[in-house]
Amino acid sequence: MRMRRKKHGPERIAACSEYLICPDKDMPGVLHDPSEWFPDRRPVFLEIGCGKGGFASSYAASHPECNLIAVERVPDVACLALEKAKAGRGERQSDNLRILIANAQDLTRLFCEHSFAGIFLNFSDPWPKKGYAKRRLTHRLFLEQYRRLLSDHGLLYFKTDNEPLFDFSLEEFAAAGLSVEQISRDLHEDTSIKDNIMTEYESNFVSQGKPIFYAKVRFEKDHAGTTD
Ligand SMILES: C[S@@+](CC[C@H](N)C(=O)[O-])C[C@H]1O[C@@H](n2cnc3c(N)ncnc32)[C@H](O)[C@@H]1O
Secondary structure, three states, X not given: OOOOOOOOHXXXXXXOHHHEEOHHHHOOOOOEOHHHHOOOOOOEEEEEOXXXXXXXXXXXXXXXXXXXEEEEOOHXXXXXXXXXXXXXXXXXXXXXXXXXXXXXXXXXXXEOOOOEEEEEEEOOOOOOOHHHHHXXXXXXXXXXXXXXXXXXXXXXXXXXXXXXXXXXXXXXXXXOOOEEEXXXXXXXXXXXXXXXXXXXXXXXXXHOOOOOEEEEEEXXXXXXXXXX
């Protein structure tokens, strides 16, 4: 997500510091149990590439039984997610939402193995050029990192408007030996998939009449696929 540089970005981020987690600053080089940042121990979910944080705020409000860490690598964008998290505090029964400014590729160096119950990838950047395939968040190298982060039987929830990225992702899931439990090539017309929470990008695509592609993928503990 491109964004014009924000005036007073650092100050605005600092004003929401109760919702920001800074693992490197708190204890550099240490792997963290994500529950450290929440007052109550609950299953912790990750959203990677949260953008402005609409999904994260709605998910946290509608799932008080879970904790959610929403990750965004662009500080000016994460600032908007933080402000949304702060503004939505009154809508949440639980203090269960935190924002992390980080790149997805660093998550296994920040968090303990098998410490997340699920991961959401919502409208990840498609990186259409072949030479950039390794940057796609469903590339098998990222899937191996998710395998380390997710608990046994952990789930990956993936949504995109981009059919080539979706087809690429299905190939990567198969190569990694993962089972796709639910799949839809038109999520909003599929009555078998309940309780979808829309993201900012999704609302935009749906208003243009575009279909949304969806897959729910299960990670089993000792099932390693090919990684070459
Ligand atoms: C296309 S936007 C989608 C935003 C939001 N999920 C939505 O659906 O409205 C993708 C977001 O992922 C972030 N992103 C891309 N690659 C990332 C990475 N490697 N680590 C963390 N965030 C990333 C981008 O900065 C951008 O904000």
